[in-house]
Amino acid sequence: MSVRGLAGRNIVLGVSGSIAAYKAADVASRLVQAGATVDTVMTPSAIRFVAPLTFQSLTHRPVVTDLFDPRSELSIDHVALARRADAVLIAPATADLLSRMAHGLADDPVTATVLATAAPVIVCPAMESHMYRHPATQENLERLVQRGVRVVEPAAGRLASGQHGIGRLADPGLIIGTVRQVLGRNGDLSGRRVVVTAGGTREAIDPVRYITNRSSGKMGHALAEAARDRGAAVVLVTAAPVGPETAAGIDVRPVSSALEMMAEVQAAVERADALIMAAAVADYRPAAFSSHKVKKTQDQWELRMVRNPDILASVRTTAVKVGFAAETQDLRENALAKLKAKGLHMIVANDVTAPGSGFESDTNQVTIIDRSGRVEELPSLPKMDVAHEILDRLVTLLP
Ligand code: C5P
Secondary structure: OOOOOOOOOEEEEEEOOOOOHHHHHHHHHHHHHOOOEEEEEEOOOHHHHOOHHHHHHHHOOOOEOOOOOOOOHHHHOOOHHHHHOOEEEEEEEOHHHHHHHHOOOOOOHHHHHHHHOOOOEEEEEOOOHHHHHOHHHHHHHHHHHHOOOEEOOOEEEEOOOOOEEEEEOOOHHHHHHHHHHHHOOOOOOOOOEEEEEEOEOOEEEEOOEEEOOOOOOHHHHHHHHHHHHOOOEEEEEEOOOOOHHHHOOOEEEEOOOHHHHHHHHHHHHOOOOEEEEOOEOOOEEEOOOOOOOOOOOOOOOOOOEEEOOOHHHHOOOOOEEEEEEEEOOOHHHHHHHHHHHOOOOEEEEEEOOOOOOOOOOOEEOEEEEEOOOOEEEOOOEEHHHHHHHHHHHHHHHOO
């Protein structure tokens, strides 16, 4: 089984002295909740914004605040944390810290850790706009990028000064998604291109109304995240809203209708190794789109529908094709028939009426059937675990 996401990983969280330091507490908490071991290292100015006790309480680990503190783990062996780390995440990174990193200084616990580690380093700048845009800061960032440091760009919005502009610490979800991607870069899908579809398509009737289905996009989004976390370059064609942790490091193509999805899938799949269609594509769309809102003048309204193309069956590709079959009866027979009709390598079938399965649920109970007719019934699992089970099998089918 491959390494999955953050569970069991050692993350060193470096915090420097920005007002955004309080947001690092949220990042620490989420990393811990995802199963990571988090060691917090703070600069002297960071501890003026947030108490080390905050991080100690959230991570259940001692916090390193002083290079020369005899009780500190860093002073016992000043490279111990750096050596053990799977990734070093610096959030927030001030202009001053970026400058000192760029110049290879090691005069505080954070820069000392960065210099001593062989693990990937991720920096999340946070500062006032003019400091961020200053050529000195931009040159420092460029230098760090050339050294292989990954930068999570700050967001635009209201800054602590009251001004609006770029410089807010990136969304914690985006930071964590980026850490997941960086941790998985040498995973078993490294160098592979995977296209994933998700969500229920919306077929417009007029500018305010559409027909859709109950798909939440959760299964497809979990697949896209899992593939990213295993090193794949992922294109996610989705009709569902995408959160920042999902979107991090993924090429997201939002779509609405089946026809839009088809165009995006066809474009994306040309250079792909695998296509996983978890989307619930509407089988029919309104025959005509009314450019004006349809008025309620009649007692009855008959809507004529036409068939949508079958994306999975008609897409031109050499990629390994994985489909889904949401069934309410005769699960295996129906799924196997779809696998053959659509030329699939594998199909993931689920009984959407079963408890803990299907639409909107966070868990899914699926049966995986492959070309050779092998049938595997999995227990009810969180959708992220189902995603990894599917990818475990997909990896073996890739040329
Ligand atoms: O035939 P059925 O809709 O049950 O097939 C489900 C599988 O086919 C899913 O993988 C779905 O994404 C895909 N599909 C498609 N285009 C359609 C309908 C379904 O690609 N128009």
